[in-house]
Amino acid sequence: MTRLDETAWPGIPNQSLLLVPLGSTEQHGPHLPFTVDTEVAEAVAREAGQRLGAVVAPVLAYGSSGEHQQFAGTLSIGQDALRLLLIELVRSARTWAARIVLITGHGGNAPVLSEVVPSLRAEGHDVAWLGLGVPGGDAHAGRVETSLMLQLAPERVGSFAQVEGSTAPLADLMPRLRAGLLREASASGVLGDPRGATAEEGGALLAQLVDDTVHRIERAAVGDVGMLRASS
Ligand SMILES: [Zn+2]
Numbered sequence: 001m002t003r004l005d006e007t008a009w010p011g012i013p014n015q016s017l018l019l020v021p022l023g024s025t026e027q028h029g030p031h032l033p034f035t036v037d038t039e040v041a042e043a044v045a046r047e048a049g050q051r052l053g054a055v056v057a058p059v060l061a062y063g064s065s066g067e068h069q070q071f072a073g074t075l076s077i078g079q080d081a082l083r084l085l086l087i088e089l090v091r092s093a094r095t096w097a098a099r100i101v102l103i104t105g106h107g108g109n110a111p112v113l114s115e116v117v118p119s120l121r122a123e124g125h126d127v128a129w130l131g132l133g134v135p136g137g138d139a140h141a142g143r144v145e146t147s148l149m150l151q152l153a154p155e156r157v158g159s160f161a162q163v164e165g166s167t168a169p170l171a172d173l174m175p176r177l178r179a180g181l182l183r184e185a186s187a188s189g190v191l192g193d194p195r196g197a198t199a200e201e202g203g204a205l206l207a208q209l210v211d212d213t214v215h216r217i218e219r220a221a222v223g224d225v226g227m228l229r230a231s232s
Contacts, residue, residue, distance in 0.1 A: 001049040003056050017054040017217070018097035020089065021045035022113075024063035024106035027071035029141035029165070029190040031158035034073055035061065036145050039152055041105030043206065044132055048103075048213040055097065060085075063109045070183040082112045087120065094125045101217055101228065102129040107139070117226030130216050130228045132209050139170050142192020144205060151202030160197065165190030 002011060023038025033039075042059040049056035065076035077085070086102070093100050102113060113129045120127050137144035142165055149157050166173065166186035173185045182189065216228035223229050 001046070001052075001054060001056055003046070003049075005058050012055065012096065015098040016096075017052060018057060018093050018100045019045045019049050019052075019054045019217075020057040020093070020100065020102050021059040022063060022102055022104040022106065022109050023059050023061050024065045024108065025061055025073075025075040026063075026065035026068040026106070026108075027074050027141075027189045028145060029160075029163060029188055029194065031160040031163055031194065032141050032146060032149055033153075033156050034075075036141070036149055037063070037105035039105075040132060040145070040148050040206075040209075041103055043152055044105070044209050044213055045103050047206075047210040048217065051210070051214050052217060054101075057093075063104070063106045064112055065106070065108055066180045067108060067177040067182045068189070069180050071189055079112050082109060083116050086112065086116045090120050090125055090127050091123075094127070098126060100125070100127040102127065103132065103213060104129065105132050107131060107133070114225035114227070118224070121222070121226055128220075128222045128226055128228045130213060132213070134205055134208065137205075138165070138167070138192020140189075140191040141165070142190055142194050143197045143201075144192070146194035146197035147199070147202035148205055149202065150197060150199035151206055154199060160194040163190055163194050164188055165192050165194065167191075167193055 021041035023041045028036045038061045062077045068074045176185045221229040
């Protein structure tokens with residue numbers, strides 16, 4: 001692996017695979033820091049990059065997070081800025097990298113990726129994306145993300161024994177989320193239930209995310225929105 005934050009230009013291999021982790025700065029309930037998506041994307045990209053011998057870019061710490069804007073501290077760059085940023089970043093990277101994979105830890109970035117990546121591919125760029133999701137896992141600042149942060153940075157996880165989240169199906173909440181009104185769906189900002197989260201579970205989830213990411217990149221089957229498919 002070649003990390004751009006610890007390498008000078010002579011160390012960049014020719015025809016490399018570049019991994020770009022994408023995060024967000026948005027509220028993650030009363031017990032987790034704003035940087036959960038950013039930190040998870042960075043950790044997975046580094047571990048996957050190690051296994052793949054890839055170049056790993058610094059993480060993008062901002063994303064499209066309008067659904068969380070009712071909570072102070074949230075910093076969203078919105079869809080238009082993210083779209084332009086990704087177009088310029090991929091065109092720049094493709095002057096030296098053979099292949100680019102964008103790895104998002106934030107689901108809110110997915111609509112922009114689904115639009116931008118196919119158009120970049122139509123320009124002839126070898127670029128694809130994937131989202132870090134746990135099948136059957138809760139949506140936001142719940143058991144999955146709390147477990148992941150207990151594994152990555154337990155000293156920055158607050159008390160969550162009393163945290164109440166909304167466990168309504170995400171599909172039912174989407175209209176309010178799209179309107180930027182997550183707070184009306186969940187007063188705590190949590191979609192899911194963090195109670196029961198453990199570092200041990202977080203470690204297993206992290207390994208699962210890394211395995212899935214490596215597998216998708218090696219398989220290189222790109223779906224119609226430019227996303228790397230899983231095998232099954
Ligand atoms: Zn998150």
